[in-house]
Amino acid sequence: MRKVLIVDDEKNIRLGLRAMIDRLFPDAYTFDFAEDGAEALELLNRAPVDVVITDIRMPVMDGIALIQRIQELDRKPAVVILSGHDDFPYAKEAIRCDVSEYLLKPIVRDELARTMLKLEKELKQRERIDEQLTSSMRQQEAYRESQLSYLLRHPHPEEPGLPDRLKGCGLEWLEEGFQLAVLQYRGSVQGMRPPEFLGRIQAELENAPEPTGQRRAHVWDKENQLVLIAQRRELFQFLAGRIAETGYFAYSMGLSGYTQGVARVRAAHQEAEQALKYTFLQSAPGVVSYERIAGKSRDFTIPADKIRKLGNMLGAGREKEMTSLLMEVLDIRTVARYDIAYLEGVSCAFNELIFDKVFHIYGGESVEILRLFKKVGDLWNFYYFHDYYHSVEGLLHRLDDYVRSMKTFHIDHKEMKQAVQYMQDNFHKDLNMAVVSNHVSLNYSYFSQAFKEYTGESFVSYLKKLRIDKAKELLVTTGHKVYEIGGMTGFENTKHFSRVFKEMEGISPQEYRELHEALKR
Numbered sequence: 393m394r395k396v397l398i399v400d401d402e403k404n405i406r407l408g409l410r411a412m413i414d415r416l417f418p419d420a421y422t423f424d425f426a427e428d429g430a431e432a433l434e435l436l437n438r439a440p441v442d443v444v445i446t447d448i449r450m451p452v453m454d455g456i457a458l459i460q461r462i463q464e465l466d467r468k469p470a471v472v473i474l475s476g477h478d479d480f481p482y483a484k485e486a487i488r489c490d491v492s493e494y495l496l497k498p499i500v501r502d503e504l505a506r507t508m509l510k511l512e513k514e515l516k517q518r519e520r521i522d523e524q525l526t527s528s529m530r531q532q533e534a535y536r537e538s539q540l541s542y543l544l545r546h547p548h549p550e551e552p553g554l555p556d557r558l559k560g561c562g563l564e565w566l567e568e569g570f571q572l573a574v575l576q577y578r579g580s581v582q583g584m585r586p587p588e589f590l591g592r593i594q595a596e597l598e599n600a601p602e603p604t605g606q607r608r609a610h611v612w613d614k615e616n617q618l619v620l621i622a623q624r625r626e627l628f629q630f631l632a633g634r635i636a637e638t639g640y641f642a643y644s645m646g647l648s649g650y651t652q653g654v655a656r657v658r659a660a661h662q663e664a665e666q667a668l669k670y671t672f673l674q675s676a677p678g679v680v681s682y683e684r685i686a687g688k689s690r691d692f693t694i695p696a697d698k699i700r701k702l703g704n705m706l707g708a709g710r711e712k713e714m715t716s717l718l719m720e721v722l723d724i725r726t727v728a729r730y731d732i733a734y735l736e737g738v739s740c741a742f743n744e745l746i747f748d749k750v751f752h753i754y755g756g757e758s759v760e761i762l763r764l765f766k767k768v769g770d771l772w773n774f775y776y777f778h779d780y781y782h783s784v785e786g787l788l789h790r791l792d793d794y795v796r797s798m799k800t801f802h803i804d805h806k807e808m809k810q811a812v813q814y815m816q817d818n819f820h821k822d823l824n825m826a827v828v829s830n831h832v833s834l835n836y837s838y839f840s841q842a843f844k845e846y847t848g849e850s851f852v853s854y855l856k857k858l859r860i861d862k863a864k865e866l867l868v869t870t871g872h873k874v875y876e877i878g879g880m881t882g883f884e885n886t887k888h889f890s891r892v893f894k895e896m897e898g899i900s901p902q903e904y905r906e907l908h909e910a911l912k913r
Contacts, residue, residue: 394515395439397424399432399446399458400474409445409474409499416505429453433461441469443511445495448475459491470511474499536561540611543657544619558654565607565623569652572660573628574668575618578677578775579642586612592641593618600630617668619661625650632679644671644775647681669732673724673777688731694741695721702788703746707795714788722781739771742784750791807832808846811839819858820882825851859883860896867905874901 396413398406406425413421424441426432430453432446444462448455459471476497493507539561543549558564575593577584590610597605607623622628628647635645646668648660663682670680698721705714727735747769767773768787774780811832815823828851829839840851847854863881866872872880878889878901893901 393419394421394442394512395424396421396443396445397426397432397435397441397469399426399429399444399450399455401427401447401450405447405474405497409504412499412501412504413508416501417508427451429455429458429461432458436462436465436469440467442515443472443508444469445472445474448473470514472507472511532561536563536609537611539563540609540619540621540657541613543654544611544613544661545658547658548655549657554654563609563654566621566654566657567652568623569650570621570623570657570660571625571628571650572648572657572664573620573622573631574613574646574661574664575620575643576645576668576671577643578671586616586618589643590618593620593643596631596634596641597627599634600627604630613661613665615665617665619664621657621660628679635677635679642677644668644674644677645679646671647679649682666732672732672735672772672775672780673728675776675778685732689729690731690733692730692734692737694734694737696741696745699738699741700745703749706746706750706788706792709796711789711792714792715785718785718788722784724777727777735777736771739780743769746791747787750795805846807834808842811843812847815855815858819855819862820880823855823882856892856896860893863889863893863901864897864904867901868908874905877901 398409400406400409410423410425413423421443424435426435428450429446432444433453435441436444444458446455446458453461455473455475459473462468462471471491472493472495473491474495474497493510495503495507539557540563543566555564558566575589577589593610597608604624604626605622608621608627610618610620613619628645631645635643646664646666648663648667651660663686667680667682667685670685671678674680698717702714702717702721705717721738727738768780768783771780774783811828814828814831825840825843826836829836832839834842843851843854849857859881863877866877866880867874870877874889875886878886881889883889883892890900893899893904897904899907
């Protein structure tokens, strides 16, 4: 439905006009009302309107002043002047302000109907034109992006007809000179999608002073990073200032050097990408130009021995030494002195010499810890160096605890096997937990807990079960007396042996023997 704003200082005229339009065109329009031009302008600024029907002579702001102000709006409604004064000066001003119709009071029904039908036709035609323009602009934008993508992929584009294609999409100015930037979102919004990011950048660019941003273009590269190209350096200076002063929309930018010619587009993109990497060393969103980092030294050696030493310390209870060594390996002063390839190499060495090694030595159980810090495996999962540093530090300490527990487990596992074997070899002797724990050189209380974790039952219960199992074997395979078998399996006397046997098997030792003899017959 279309929206109509009726502006008149007489309430009866406002309501009468609405009634006439409703009768002529049922359910075709919704209505807003204003008593003067100032109130009407406030409504127009608040929400778009399709048609304005306004009186001329009104208090506060008259109709002529209103239609003059309407010309300043981004979306202009169709305007109908309504007046009881049929004089040429008003009509002349109305025509100058692109007024669609001029109706005289009192309103004639047929003239109002004709006017509304004419306006509807004009509005539909305007909408078709806007749609065509929008579609054409989208096609032009897509074509321009395809040409930029081509230039990014080819270091020396010499395809016939390229100059004409660039001219056809408004990129011929690349031959005169340009600067290229790669922009990356660095804010807190999870899952910021490219269209939203581009929309925010474009909103920023709308505030750029003219003619700074007149000749510019954008494209998404294969890493899904926003590439912005402009003829004038001032555009990027403007964005750099905005990055420094705003906190609601955080992004960083790598800048190429100023260059010229379509053959330089790919090289400029590589420069900007390299410069963007160095924003990683900052503590907040910022800008790095290629000129600043072009001379960084590549004469470095990855400190593999120190990283390997860090890995060897895991589980050894040397947390302070690990922290100190990590600070030495990832000293920001050293990192900043070299080409960014140094930090990339250090990151790879951590993966190969520590994290992967832990996985291979201690098996799949360590995956749960590594999953908590899965981002650490790729340096570029982080926005800033300090985030990467603290994640590496956290992972190392978690792995230190894990390796220590695994070493303890393997040591205890070996000692428990020795303890169980000792009990199986000496069950017939006067055994107790003190004797066995001393045999494997473990603290009495610790041995009790570790034994139960290893066997699933207490020391006393395990020993009883072991002795009864041996007694059952002797009752079936030998002719020894019951009391003799009790003594042979470590019980103090026959009474104690019989009580424990019946408690565990439900029958006495003698009944157990007789039952098995009967089964043999």
